[in-house]
Amino acid sequence: MLTVGELSKKVNVTADTIRHYVRIGLLTPARDPDNGYKLFGQEDVKKTVFIRRAKLLGFTLHDIQIILNHRDKGQSPCPLVRDIIQQRLTESKERLSELNAMHYRMVQAMDKWQSMPDSTPNGDAICQLIEAIDEGK
16 A cells, blocks of 8 residues: 555656545545555556546546546446547647647747837837737738
8 A cells, every 4th residue: 555655656746646636536545544644556556647648648637537437337438538539639630720820920920020110108009019910810
């Protein structure tokens, strides 16, 4: 059995992360009857490593809880995992497209601003650089 600190070191996450997982129900440690410390077993080690890997793939803690619940009910979580990843792929493609568009606008703004002088606030403008950008682009 491992304490919070021992588990966190073993799986390379912070003790606060372990405590958070306990608070939200991803981990359910036993209690030491002598001192009340939370104690974690090999299943908790396995779950914590699984959580870390799932997060690397873009799964949220809520997603992970649903996946673990499927497993705990004896159901294969694999179809659910595929569906969630497909949804995340679609979302990330959209976000990448939005970021690329913003990057292009930023490059265009920098190009335009190279020829513009700095100005002092005059009551009419907050920052002429930003105000010179056309919102339609």
